[in-house]
Amino acid sequence: MPLAVQTENLNLTLDGKLILNDISVSVNEGETLVLMGKNGCGKTVFLKTLAGLFKPQRGSATVFGQNVHHLEHEELEELRRSMGYVFQKSGLFDSMHVWQNVVFALRRFSDLGVDALREKATECLNRAGLKNVEDKYPSELSGGMQKRAGIARAIAMDPKLLLFDDPTAGLDPVLTDAIADLIIEIKKNLGSTAIVVAHDFNLAYKLADKIGLIVSGVLHSVMTTEEFRRTTDPYVEQFREGRLVGPIPVIE
Template sequence: MQGMESTIKIRVVHLYKSFGDKQVLRGVDLEVWQGESMVVIGGSGSGKTVLIKCIIGLIRPEQGEIRVDGLEITSLNAKEMNEVRKKFGMLFQAGALFDSMKVWENVGFGLRQQTRLSEEEIRKNASEKLALVGLKDVEDLMPSELSGGMRKRVSLARAIAMEPEILLYDEPTTGIDPIMADAINDLIVQMKEKLNVTSIAITHDIKSAYKIADRIAMLYQGKIIEVGTPEEIRNSPNPMVQQFVEGRSEGPIKIL
């Protein structure tokens, strides 16, 4: 991955966000390089989800900057933000599939909204994307008929349908069994290799993070406290990082 460091795809600078009295992000700084897979780890309530939703413009931060390909996005209006979002695809934690639509319509949603392709072409494209995530013959099922792991795959197929430059993964392995989780990890690695995307995943699954990350950043109490390769994180002298990656309940991080 060295040598690609020169191009910064996403840069987050001093990001602050609070909800009511609760300060969630307290000055997050993060750089994500072109083509790399960045994984943000952190405990529940550390602000991971808020961070990823700020990056795709679902939540507006109070202070700070987010630059995507150099363009500052926190001050954009709805229409400009819409254009920026075309660079993104996002896998939601529980899939967030449209439950009134069949699987292929879910995957083809972006194409239907933004292109003038015929229904057959959209369906064909949806089948290709589904094949890419290892699914076939599910086109005509409804989302409620799918298992948790399949929902995540369909959601991933929908996220890559418009061939985005950046993929965001919200807890990709949460809520599915370990074997399925590993299959999703493999898919994420494949996506990076096949589609050459830049990706940001948030997770508290450290095993998943080691597998999919080029670099890992740890978010704690609304700040990034450490960034490094999986190897560097594993050997980090920071006691909080150590506690998290080893999954111990005693240590500097107190459980509320």
């Protein structure tokens, strides 16, 4: 299986603090890696580093064979077009209609006219389970619908790599399950690889081929879903069972 993503000894410091500590992980094409870990352990920073938004001090991040941090601006833009990023907070522009949000990047990178763009927006919104919301503003959507609109935007360029940052934050269990199904469906349709930051175990177990636990910027372990559910590794056990006492520090 060809590799979609590989990091080697990735080290990233922000404001003098080591945030990512020697992270080495690989994801095969078509696989789903779920990343879990306490608030503030470095999950979002890791995704942003893969997308080229942070530059590591040491180590490398390779996406589809290209070293993300060695690319010229244009090349990075090109690589980014193959990545769909669903931000933790939906990241939609309040002042734009939903359909304009969805095709925001596409408008920049294609020569499609307004009608074609709108059609594409409708198609992506429908794929994300939204109907008749094109002309609404994001603030007029419920939290769950905003998440779906964020997903619709992320798939507008048919990305080969999907990065989901806590796509079910703040959603109830039923909506969480619906988003899990949606991610599975989208992945299947696009044939893409996915890295999903998740806090919800049902979501993680449903989506993951493998699950990685980050503890204070260290990728403590990567296991198959089955292994993660059963392991007696003290870090994973503490996290899985939500115990205060154990090797994972309460405060990062």
